[in-house]
Amino acid sequence: MQKPQESSSQNGEHFSYSSIHVDGPYIAMTFDDGPHATLTPRLLDILKERHIKVTFFVLGQLVKEHPEIVQRAVAEGHEIGNHSWDHKALNKLGPDGLQHELTDTSAVIKEATGKPVTLMRPPYGATNPRLSRAIEKDFGMKVILWSVDPLDWKDPGPKVVESRILSGSKESGGAKPGAIILSHDIHKGTVEAMPSTLDALLAKGYKFVTVSELLAMESKMPVQSSATPAAPTSH
Numbered sequence: 191m192q193k194p195q196e197s198s199s200q201n202g203e204h205f206s207y208s209s210i211h212v213d214g215p216y217i218a219m220t221f222d223d224g225p226h227a228t229l230t231p232r233l234l235d236i237l238k239e240r241h242i243k244v245t246f247f248v249l250g251q252l253v254k255e256h257p258e259i260v261q262r263a264v265a266e267g268h269e270i271g272n273h274s275w276d277h278k279a280l281n282k283l284g285p286d287g288l289q290h291e292l293t294d295t296s297a298v299i300k301e302a303t304g305k306p307v308t309l310m311r312p313p314y315g316a317t318n319p320r321l322s323r324a325i326e327k328d329f330g331m332k333v334i335l336w337s338v339d340p341l342d343w344k345d346p347g348p349k350v351v352e353s354r355i356l357s358g359s360k361e362s363g364g365a366k367p368g369a370i371i372l373s374h375d376i377h378k379g380t381v382e383a384m385p386s387t388l389d390a391l392l393a394k395g396y397k398f399v400t401v402s403e404l405l406a407m408e409s410k411m412p413v414q415s416s417a418t419p420a421a422p423t424s425h
């Protein structure tokens with residue numbers, strides 16, 4: 191998965207979000223491609239122990255198999271977003287395909303959780319301003335990409351996943367305020383990496399919020415330069 195384009199905007203209007211300009215040490219962890227029958231509940235236990243809220247971008251076909259897992263996630267304060275029905279690249283689909291991938295997935299999530307779905311992450315980050323705008327205007331979901339990608343789907347091992355989230359890699363920077371961090375709760379190594387990764391982020395002073403909470407914090411202050419507010423322990 192390549193690094194997605196930066197948050198696209200036109201005339202000040204956002205079409206997608208890779209990170210959010212915020213005033214405090216807030217970050218959003220996101221987990222894609224689930225729910226997984228055993229790994230997602232294990233991750234939920236890890237999150238619960240630490241009182242950490244995250245966002246899951248789920249596949250409709252898997253929610254249909256395991257509605258009880260997304261139900262539990264919502265009951266424990268997490269947010270659920272749409273990640274398509276069966277992981278199709280949306281930019282390759284016609285109107286009917288797009289309608290199925292987006293509408294049927296949101297419907298099955300709403301059926302399981304009772305909550306409307308307001309966020310969408312396109313598989314592979316495959317979108318463009320026109321598609322992102324359609325997802326927002328026609329389907330009522332904001333398009334969420336990411337700023338930190340540990341490439342955990344390649345199964346590099348828990349230690350590598352952790353160091354890429356904390357410090358970055360060649361392909362992507364590490365956690366910083368306003369970051370949206372990508373991971374996948376269908377890989378054992380990713381879930382195994384989480385206890386020490388989350389503890390290290392907590393020790394650095396980061397506060398975990400859902401993507402919707404992070405969006406709501408977006409600072410209206412004009413961005414002065416490319417400088418990002420320093421992470422709590424970066425000095």
Ligand SMILES: [Zn+2]
Nearest residue numbers: 222223313314
């Ligand atoms: Zn995915």
